[in-house]
Amino acid sequence: MTLEFFIGHINYWLFIVLMMTGFYIVVSAGNLVKKVVGLNIFQVAVFMLYISIGKVTGGTAPIFPTDRMGKIKADPEIVYSNPLPHVLILTAIVVGIATTSLALALIVRIREAYNTIEEDDILEIDARTARAENIIHGEAMGGRA
């Protein structure tokens, strides 16, 4: 692996770094909002991957030149970048925004119900509820739960 190869693929290396950073935050963060931040970084990394795919060496922006009448004058000599991945990513960005807003809305409701947004506290409250249920409903069934 030469230095040239490494630098030539710099966006792909960064994609991996960003993706793993985001993924790590999702898994390790205890705060629900931080998890969402991690999820965002994770998704943005994917946007970067797609946008990198669209780049064609020596390619320019994929806009056909037009003459004064507005008619397209396609020049087969010009190399264009691939616009399709960019369009796909527009869709993925919208999906990402929807996911983030829904997650934040859920966090608001979780805070109202649990009075905390720390995962450990929520797990503890849930475990306590489950233990109480086991005592009520489990003992009647022979103490098992």
Next chain:
Amino acid sequence: MATASETPHIALTLRDHLPILQVLIPLCTAPLIVLLGDRRVAWGLAFLAAMLSLVVSFLLMMQVMDGSFISYHLGGWAPPIGIEYRIDAANAFVLLLISLTATLVLPFALRSVADEIPARSHTLFYACFTLVLTGLLGVVATGDAFNVFVFLEISSLATYVLVSQGLYRDKRALSAAYDYLIMGTIGATFFVIGIGFLYMTTGTLNMADMAERLVGQGDNRTVQAAFAFIVVGMGLKVAIYPLHLWLPAAYNYAPSAVTVFLAATSTKAAVYVLLRFMFSVFQPEFVFDTNLLLWILAPFALLAMFAASLIAVFQTNFKRMLAYSSIAQIGYMLLGISLFSVTGLSATMVHLFNHGITKAALFMAVGALVLRSGNTFYDRIEGMGRVMPLTGAAVVLGGLSLIGVPGTAGFISKWVLVQAAFEAGLWWIALLIVASSLLAVIYMWRVVEILYLHTPHPEAIHKEAPLSMVIPMWIAAGACVWFGIDTSLTMGAANTAAIGLMGGTDGMALTPTVGGLLGNGH
């Protein structure tokens, strides 16, 4: 052969537009519900959309039963440039399951939702419900890889909302929905990374075109990475055993009607996508020779069958028990895939349908019990089979089908699966299938014993569930028996689907045999 300029204009009938109508009807209904903003109208519209979807998917099924397929070009743009909807026996079968379940769940939901969710949320609830339906139908109908992701997210986002609606009964629905959101999004993002890698290699998003270009790319590292990402991403949605953690909480705390719909359809649609990618986009040979998937997928499937069933045995809540049982049943479907034969795939396809209707019947019974007993902890539903004879009998029928007793739908799928195991020469897998069914006997018998051999709980309402719940429940329970005796529809469709899938790229040939007229018209 006539060129496009010689072809006379062919007027399109509604019949030619069925593939897009399948998705479009619920998609347009959802905003309509929100705009009208009346909860009575909301339910009516959602039910109308579900019924129309059912009619459409039935018509589609009839067209492709013979093994042909319909290729619909969106906006008249021919694939691979344009988006293509492609209906063959495999997805028509899943479409039928999804729209059938939606049509059954909505009448059931009327009372169940009124009981579990405050009236002000009903309009948005039904809007989200139709969105889930749209997403699931779209995921299954489309022949475009990126379209799968978009529809997957439409259905998932609406599902998270629906799951969180359980908060009026138990606040843990919120944390369940949040966990599901995090894991579901990771799954979908993995999936989209996989599609990105495939696009890098093939330069196309059309699944059929992709399949043709992937021939002979088995050694390509990018293709292998794409395969791994897609399987893990979809595996999260399917709830393959080690990736199942979101499922028990989401099923348990979601409103009853939502659980019925999710359990019967959403994991099934994900199984279908997994099958489609494994067999139609990647080559079956690629999947099984180079990756030894049998030795990765089969152990997880077996683990699911035993571990999840064992956990189900020790539950004290009927609903939660059924959730774990679902994880175990997904194991059977994966086992069918991992056996890698037409019989194995038939078993997967037919179990997908049979388990869908079985779980629909059982979770509807759960909803009816919740309505009368408040919850489904075993000590609360004691003796309820005596005061709710119809619901109790539906539980028994559903339970028999879950176990796989002859004469029920569950028997058919397990029978085919055992046959596939013998065909592959793996007799010990056949034994394990039977052994894990015995675990199902234990956990189902426990419920039956509690429902019938105890005196009813004094705080429960001692009354049969309303007819609007009992009738859909009995249609589903009746279907468990019907499809256990008359297997021509289910086995026929599953066989055609399995042969098509095992055909690999041949099953995805670009030249359509039926339809495909849209590109020619002028």
